[in-house]
């Protein structure tokens with residue numbers, strides 16, 4: 001079993017020097033979130049994650065969630081840990097104080113979420129899905145719906161689910177068949193009866209809380225076919241009695257649990273509605289506007305799944321680093337025994353893990369800080385610019401961080417040699433658990449299409465070009481700073497030029513080669529991830545070198561950060577060139593060969 005130590009120092013460094021914490025702290029409503037509070041929250045969360053959640057992770061892999069007599073039983077220790085999690089107030093950290101939240105910045109909530117996810121992806125999926133439900137109800141729910149349900153969701157007293165997928169409707173939500181028929185509830189208020197089947201529903205049922213609130217996409221009778229006929233509903237597992245307490249069982253049940261490759265502690269449910277007249281549900285937002293509401297949920301969840309990629313990478317790196325420092329293999333010429341960390345190739349693997357994990361953390365926290373700006377800045381233009389940056393970056397966080405997590409958890413197995421393939425070490429669990437991340441909340445292919453199509457082509461490349469401008473500003477600062485950072489500047493400048501060339505190619509070919517964007521999308525997304533990672537590592541190098549020169553901070557940590565940045569520029573940033581070349585390749589080599597030739 002691997003031990004987990006929360007990377008509090010790196011989180012603080014990145015928040016303060018790269019993500020823009022000081023700007024966030026100046027926003028209205030965040031004056032209480034000073035550096036001392038941030039540090040205290042990170043320290044306490046780190047202890048909770050390492051001591052109460054992480055030790056349950058390996059056990060939950062062996063004894064996953066089970067369906068017993070129609071009830072979902074959580075893995076050993078999960079219920080107690082969840083209760084402690086809610087009692088300690090961790091569920092409500094960065095939510096609206098009007099509904100019982102603690103109102104802390106999203107950037108801090110994101111750092112803390114990384115810790116829950118590192119400790120156990122399977123456990124942390126439950127609060128993660130609840131967070132998505134909170135965002136949908138908060139943004140789109142009526143005042144009445146918010147009054148009734150939001151506090152319970154925010155406190156974590158009740159959890160939330162997100163129910164889109166049906167057997168015939170995975171990526172293609174237009175194929176959703178679940179039906180909604182207008183009715184009234186026991187108090188005579190407008191409601192609907194839902195019937196249909198949903199599959200693959202994460203934490204779709206459990207006994208850890210006394211109610212579960214299901215957010216469900218369905219089609220009101222008579223609504224248009226396709227995506228425009230979808231509406232979002234909230235169906236509680238237990239209907240509320242006249243005192244607002246869980247009362248009668250609603251007609252929505254977990255019919256079975258999936259057996260899966262990883263995240264065994266997270267119950268993945270087939271959900272049935274309608275055997276007993278239909279699940280009573282309330283409309284969230286307006287009829288036929290469900291897809292907009294669902295996008296609010298999905299954007300939140302996509303950032304969080306990207307954070308899952310970062311988190312499992314951190315956990316895998318820590319395990320590989322510990323093993324490489326102990327495993328003895330070989331004898332040096334002077335007769336001393338060698339540990340595998342003495343070998344350049346093992347160092348290559350460890351540094352690939354470490355530097356990319358740090359770059360992903362910088363990306364996730366910077367995106368979260370932009371969400372704070374988009375939600376809270378006084379100035380409308382600043383809010384708009386921040387939102388444009390968030391919209392552009394969400395698919396990169398989701399797509400690049402989860403794809404990179406595949407490489408990093410694979411490297412952890414490789415560093416362990418044969419022991420990595422043996423379940424006992426736990427390296428295999430991280431590898432298996434990470435595999436879902438590029439699939440749910442929209443596959444990497446879908447993130448790539450979103451990034452190339454909706455986020456780059458639709459605005460004529462405006463958001464991408466604003467990003468390129470910011471990267472070039474960092475290049476100038478790096479050049480003026482000189483030192484090690486200055487030597488890295490020209491590489492970042494070239495990588496940024498390459499990204500600009502890819503964006504221009506995408507825009508230019510959109511009219512002449514209809515298949516180009518789809519064919520180029522994945523490589524464009526990966527190129528952007530690697531280049532943005534370089535931009536943020538460049539900023540980290542600037543700060544580390546300046547602090548070292550000023551004698552400000554812990555020299556060991558700062559030297560390690562600088563080493564990580566140098567490695568990223570030497571071994572990771574060059575990958576951008578290969579991605580860029582594929583973006584130029586066009587669609588002919590994919591689409592011209594007949595299907596029989598594939």
Ligand SMILES: Cc1cc2nc3c(=O)[nH]c(=O)nc-3n(C[C@H](O)[C@H](O)[C@H](O)COP(=O)(O)OP(=O)(O)OC[C@H]3O[C@@H](n4cnc5c(N)ncnc54)[C@H](O)[C@@H]3O)c2cc1C
Pocket residue numbers: 162163164165169170171172199200201202203260268436439440441442443444445446449
């Ligand atoms: C463990 C687990 C938990 C999940 N949790 C939830 C949950 O809580 N709620 C929920 O609603 N769903 C959940 N899902 C479902 C998940 O979101 C879907 O599996 C995912 O969106 C992909 O859909 P699909 O499996 O039908 O694959 P498909 O849509 O059949 O895709 C198969 C392949 O085709 C590609 N593809 C499909 N369409 C396109 C396109 N237009 N362009 C390019 N490529 C395309 C995909 O990228 C993929 O590689 C979960 C799934 C799993 C396995």
